[in-house]
Amino acid sequence: MKTTAAIVGTGEVPTGHYPDRSEAEAAVAACRQAIMDAGMSPRDIEAVMPVGVVMGSRHFNTDLIFSRLCEELGMLRSVKLNAQLMAGGASGSATLKVASALVASGAVRNVLVVHSDKFGTTTMQQGIDLFATLGISEEWEAPYGHNANTAIALITQRYMHETGTTEEELASVAVALRQWGALNPNAMFRSPITVEDVMRSDHVCTPLRPKTMSLWADGASAYIVARADDAIHITSTPVYIRGAASLVTHYSSSQEADLAYLAFPQVAKQAYAQAGLSPKDIDVAQCYDAYSVMPLLAMDALDLCDGERAGKFIAAGHTLPGGKMPMTTTGGAIAQGHTGAGVGVSLMVEAARQLMGKAGDRQVKDAVNAAESGSGGTWMDSHISILSREAR
Numbered sequence: 118m119k120t121t122a123a124i125v126g127t128g129e130v131p132t133g134h135y136p137d138r139s140e141a142e143a144a145v146a147a148c149r150q151a152i153m154d155a156g157m158s159p160r161d162i163e164a165v166m167p168v169g170v171v172m173g174s175r176h177f178n179t180d181l182i183f184s185r186l187c188e189e190l191g192m193l194r195s196v197k198l199n200a201q202l203m204a205g206g207a208s209g210s211a212t213l214k215v216a217s218a219l220v221a222s223g224a225v226r227n228v229l230v231v232h233s234d235k236f237g238t239t240t241m242q243q244g245i246d247l248f249a250t251l252g253i254s255e256e257w258e259a260p261y262g263h264n265a266n267t268a269i270a271l272i273t274q275r276y277m278h279e280t281g282t283t284e285e286e287l288a289s290v291a292v293a294l295r296q297w298g299a300l301n302p303n304a305m306f307r308s309p310i311t312v313e314d315v316m317r318s319d320h321v322c323t324p325l326r327p328k329t330m331s332l333w334a335d336g337a338s339a340y341i342v343a344r345a346d347d348a349i350h351i352t353s354t355p356v357y358i359r360g361a362a363s364l365v366t367h368y369s370s371s372q373e374a375d376l377a378y379l380a381f382p383q384v385a386k387q388a389y390a391q392a393g394l395s396p397k398d399i400d401v402a403q404c405y406d407a408y409s410v411m412p413l414l415a416m417d418a419l420d421l422c423d424g425e426r427a428g429k430f431i432a433a434g435h436t437l438p439g440g441k442m443p444m445t446t447t448g449g450a451i452a453q454g455h456t457g458a459g460v461g462v463s464l465m466v467e468a469a470r471q472l473m474g475k476a477g478d479r480q481v482k483d484a485v486n487a488a489e490s491g492s493g494g495t496w497m498d499s500h501i502s503i504l505s506r507e508a509r
Contacts, residue, residue: 120508122217123348123355124469125227125341126155132336132454132463133305134237140173141180143337144233145189151229151339152190154475155352160195162341163225166212168232169203171457172239172247172333186231197225205252205493206405207363208232209461210500214361216342226344232459233337237305244333252495254369266322266330268370268495273324273410275376282413284324286428288315290409291328291451293436293444298452300438300478305334305454329409334454338463345508354473359486360392360503367497380499381418381490388488392503396420399503400484401471402442403464405491406449415490416444419501438479446471446479461491465502472506 128150130143144167152159167181184199186192198219204211216228236244248265276282292312298304315328348355364380367373389395402421404412413427421442422430430436436444447453447467450460468487470476485507491500 120345120357120359121221122342123345123357124504125343125348125351125355126151126157127338127340127466127469128154129303129338129463129466130336131303132334132456135335136238138335140170140177140233140235140337141185141189143335144186144231147233147337147339148186148190148229148231151341155341157341157351159190159192162192162196162227162229164198164219164228165192165196166216166228166230167199167201168208168212168230168458168462169201170234171236172243173233173235203458204498205458206407206461207491207493207498207500208458209463209465210361210363210489210491210502212462213342213358213465213502214363217358217361220342220344226347228342229339230342230462231337231339232456232462234457234459235335236333236455236457237335239333252368252497257369257371263370265495266325269408269410270322270325271370272376272496273408276378276410276414277324279377280426280428282426282428285312285316286432287324287329287409288312288326289428289432290406290412291315293431294406294448294451296437297446297479298448301447301453302477304448304452305332306448306452325408331407331450331455334456336454336456336459336463338459338466340462340466340469354475356469356472357505357508358502359394359505359509360388360390360501362387362391363498363500365498370495378414378418379492379496381414381501384499384501385418385420388501388503392505393509394486394503394505398486399488401446401468401481401487402444403468403487403489404445404449405461405464406445406451407455407460409451411492412445415501419488421488443481446476446481464489464491468504472504
């Protein structure tokens, strides 16, 4: 499949608790960084695709829909389209597919994707109320106490049963992510932890422990997709979209036919076929990680663990800085912080940064190809994207 789109610029603000930084301020900063990174001007942008807000101001979400960022960035009467897209944690993957299709169709030459939210300055009760109801069937699940934690606990338990993964191996995912977070100046948690630290805490919902779960944070990130033919004239470091596959598998957890793997094996196979690449070609993996089991599903499906189970592979240290398969090099939601739908957007930004050679202390040497995974809601869908420094 001929490459038709590429990422040409990225931007991101620090993640954490920033009560005095508005969602708009963070969004504008991330957009300006992405535009500057691409060597473009705001009036070069032809479409803006803001991602939906979960915990921030309802008014800000409406402002995103009604083109506020176009005004703030000086794009009025030059930008052709402002349209919001929302797919929860899969928003990074979903916006990539839609933005790539827009530029491939010829409707616009480029798309600025941006996310900004204030998860970190919400109240504890607001967060509990949200995750006790979001993506939970009012008729069939909520009356029995089902919530986001129990949904992922079911997936985790089934995956452990099918693969023999241990709780210590789940803990090792968090340990690896915190090591990457220590290298990320935008991360909320920058101190390393041990498996013993993780196991010392009580279960929140068996087999979940606090440090195998993400914590809420404020954050914003942005990236620009351009036509592949234009990309090399925009930047010297374009990152081409070689494959992007996805499948929706459920709304209610009870309707998921394969709790252990969701649809990651199928979509990984499709993404590799689109890309014309294989597991041996991948240099770095950016795996969605709101809970520590999710990277395991993606790494297994992508076949990046030398024939080992993902849990055993990660516990052996192979995804750490300097390891044979660097994984989620921002530290992900577990170390950088959970910014709502921005978790996926941040991972897409990092995949591009790594291939552009702009990841600073986290830089994976000679990285050419990257895989990215995403999933939204109560893990309703499975996404795999393959990015490359080389066009096809």
